[in-house]
Amino acid sequence: MDSIKVFAPATVANVVCGYDILGFAIEEPGDEIILRKNDSNQIIITKIEGDNGKLPKDPKKNVVSHVIRLFLEKINSNQGIDIELYKKMPLNSGMGSSAASSVAALVAINELMGKPFSKQELLPLAMEGERIACGNAHADNVAPALLGGLVLVRSYEPLDALKLPYPKDLSVVSVHPHVDVPTGEARKIIKERISLKSAVQQWGNVAGLVAGFCNNDLGLVSRSMEDVIIEPVRAMLIPYFYEMKQLALDNSAIGFGISGSGPSVFALCEKKEIAEEISFKIKELLNQKNIESEAFVTKINDEGARVIY
Amino acid sequence: MDSIKVFAPATVANVVCGYDILGFAIEEPGDEIILRKNDSNQIIITKIEGDNGKLPKDPKKNVVSHVIRLFLEKINSNQGIDIELYKKMPLNSGMGSSAASSVAALVAINELMGKPFSKQELLPLAMEGERIACGNAHADNVAPALLGGLVLVRSYEPLDALKLPYPKDLSVVSVHPHVDVPTGEARKIIKERISLKSAVQQWGNVAGLVAGFCNNDLGLVSRSMEDVIIEPVRAMLIPYFYEMKQLALDNSAIGFGISGSGPSVFALCEKKEIAEEISFKIKELLNQKNIESEAFVTKINDEGARVIY
The missing domain is CATH 3.30.230.10 (Ribosomal Protein S5; domain 2)
Structure with missing residues (x-):
């Protein structure tokens, strides 16, 4: 070869x-x-x-x-x-x-x-x-x-x-807004020390997320897709993050979050049709705000x- | 009635x-x-x-x-x-x-x-x-x-x-050494702020522990039974904690830890025979150190x- x-x-x-x-x-x-x-x-x-x-x-x-x-x-x-x-x-x-x-x-x-x-x-x-x-x-x-x-x-x-393990038929929307958030910067703004209380909240959600994926319990996955530590800090670097999140959740996303250290965001969805709609609406929102973006509606590989x- | x-x-x-x-x-x-x-x-x-x-x-x-x-x-x-x-x-x-x-x-x-x-x-x-x-x-x-x-x-x-979910045939050893560790005190010595690095380690282990229980992967459960935040602090209040832990792990316990806020400790075991042996050896160790104790070999209820x- x-x-x-x-x-x-x-x-x-x-x-x-x-x-x-x-x-x-x-x-x-x-x-x-x-x-x-x-x-x-x-x-x-x-x-x-x-x-x-x-x-x-x-x-x-x-x-x-x-x-x-x-x-x-x-x-x-x-x-x-x-x-x-x-x-x-x-x-x-x-x-x-x-x-x-x-x-x-x-x-x-x-x-x-x-x-x-x-x-x-x-x-x-x-x-x-x-x-x-x-x-x-x-x-x-x-x-x-x-x-x-x-x-x-x-x-x-x-x-x-x-x-x-995870439920095999989930759909994923990934949206990349064309704004600059260098990975290094996004890492730097994370605090090095956190409260034990928020850490406990986070590992409760991690446990729920993993159990939900392993047991095909999408309700549990959805309730557990909450980040009390990183998202509140990094979301500030992503214009209209909370508007996009609300849009996704209002349109039946299982959950929504930052992809990696951003600025891309993603939504996890039960069906392709839901993912397509969320993709369309988020692109439309960003377009209204004069932010170019590209979106992918896909599945877990x-x-x-x-x-x- | x-x-x-x-x-x-x-x-x-x-x-x-x-x-x-x-x-x-x-x-x-x-x-x-x-x-x-x-x-x-x-x-x-x-x-x-x-x-x-x-x-x-x-x-x-x-x-x-x-x-x-x-x-x-x-x-x-x-x-x-x-x-x-x-x-x-x-x-x-x-x-x-x-x-x-x-x-x-x-x-x-x-x-x-x-x-x-x-x-x-x-x-x-x-x-x-x-x-x-x-x-x-x-x-x-x-x-x-x-x-x-x-x-x-x-x-x-x-x-x-x-x-x-969890594997149904696990055995549990619980040992109560007769030493005083009031719950309130044990809570007080926990730090209110922790490093993000150790929190990430902890929620990695939480994720592994839950996945191991859900998927009947005892190797994963065992690797994940590690506490980098609470145990290092509370173990100081429990005499011979690390000796008991070593004894349990040397005798094939899946994992070992503090029960609640102590002073009781527990070991999770694959078989009743292993649990019986660990129970016996820990009681023997404590006895040598002139600490009275009671032990229970049981299953998850x-x-x-x-x-x-």
């Missing part, structure tokens, strides 16, 4: 009360990558499309070439690789753009080199991609992008990421990154 | 990482109460056994007569009641002694008065019993004592308590409070 094409999906991390521990993959959008072996011993980015020129092509600074280099070092290979990256989702949007690229690159290089590792074993490398992309090796985007489905990152030391050919 | 006898079980609250939100009932020990209608319009405590004279017999200060009075006020009744309370578990032990008494009283008076309320509807009244017993209307003892099984108190405002006759 001399070349390969892989898709990796966008993800919703920090699922409402599940800050830093819960994320899920969605069917679309996602990134595609093509890798080809070359004879030069070098990792060369030959093409990046869809980033409006924003991603570094210098292989020492690019997430994709970084994780490929880490992978090849791990197997003591000096194989040369040509990379074509097709960004099919917005950067810095809260939809796990860097995670999708890292994961696509790792799944592709793993296949190309004879699949020495399982997806779970690729996870720590994918987290290193996040470290250079946003300064923090968090796993709640890369783990669902890699494994698919709804993923719990129970612990970082030792790393323990696992797929949770249970497979994660996959080989296209 | 002019008289009734009811049993309500001991409970393990604050299940390791599930501080203030998770509790379960155990088969034994538990309290028994006998109520008899009288013609006096008064609530009279005629007998308390098993408390070594420690509980107040003044009906204005006693938890049992307090919740019965609240119940009768709620249904606008001035029925007179004679109360016999049989304490069959240690007071101030962390095993939910006051909760068992309140719950037994409420289930009994509810039956005696024609069952106007469901168990769920009795919960707020039972919480009022906790308020006068320990200054805080918490629900993680009364809810499992009432409903049975493993109970999540997801939220207090509004109150949302629900039974979670799925029924909660029940009418005996």
Whole structure:
């Protein structure tokens, strides 16, 4: 095998009360990558499309070439690789753009080199991609992008990421308002100390959310989709957040929240028709406020990154 | 019906990482109460056994007569009641002694008065019993004592308590070392503010614990039974806590923790034989240290409070 094409999906991390521990993959959008072996011993980015020129092509600074280099070092290979990256989702949007690229690159290089590792074993490398992309090796985007489905990152030391059951027919609306909220900034405004009282409220909701997903109890999922710690702070950075939330809940969303660190938002819905309506109404609201946006109505992607050919 | 006898079980609250939100009932020990209608319009405590004279017999200060009075006020009744309370578990032990008494009283008076309320509807009244017993209307003892099984108190405002699935054949060891740790003191030493980092660790473990119980994944339950916030503080009040914990884990306990606010401790075990061995070894350890103790090897009580006759 001399070349390969892989898709990796966008993800919703920090699922409402599940800050830093819960994320899920969605069917679309996602990134595609093509890798080809070359004879030069070098990792060369030959093409990046869809980033409006924003991603570094210098292989020492690019997430994709970084994780490929880490992978090849791990197997003591000096194989040369040509990379074509097709960004099919917005950067810095809260939809796990860097995670999708890292994961696509790792799944592709793993296949190309004879699949020495399982997806779970690729996870720590994918987290290193996040470290250079946003300064923090968090796993709640890369783990669902890699494994698919709804993923719990129970612990970082030792790393323990696992797929949770969830009702298979849920629909998801993701809306990306075109406003700038750099991930680093969004992290910085979170307080380092919180009250025990609000922490107890949060883990009560985390427990309810997980139980609701595991037992197919959408009423419980809905009641538990409440974030008393992160959302009140980060919502300030997202124009019309509470108006969008009210709109979604008034139109029968199971729950609504910030996707990752924003500015994208998402709604979880029982049916596609509900999701379509909420998507339309939120776009309409933002349009009235002169904010451009793009919206995706999709489902949870249970497979994660996959080989296209 | 002019008289009734009811049993309500001991409970393990604050299940390791599930501080203030998770509790379960155990088969034994538990309290028994006998109520008899009288013609006096008064609530009279005629007998308390098993408390070594420690509980107040003044009906204005006693938890049992307090919740019965609240119940009768709620249904606008001035029925007179004679109360016999049989304490069959240690007071101030962390095993939910006051909760068992309140719950037994409420289930009994509810039956005696024609069952106007469901168990769920009795919960707020039972919480009022906790308020006068320990200054805080918490629900993680009364809810499992009432409903049975493993109970999540997801939220207090509004109150949302629900039974979670769990593997039915688990065994539980509860050990009560005879040392004094008043509940109020144990609450006071908990810090009011915690780091976000440790809160994230805690809700990662809460999510894992709930997922493990719901999906019968004992490995996950075991990995998740870690408390980075409350245990490190309260364990200091329980002599030889870490020695007992190590003993339990070395002897194949799924997990080990403080029961309620202590000084009782508990171990969750896959089999009765394991539980028996851990019980024996912990008692032996405490005995060597000249600390008297009593131990119970039992199962999770799925029924909660029940009418005996």
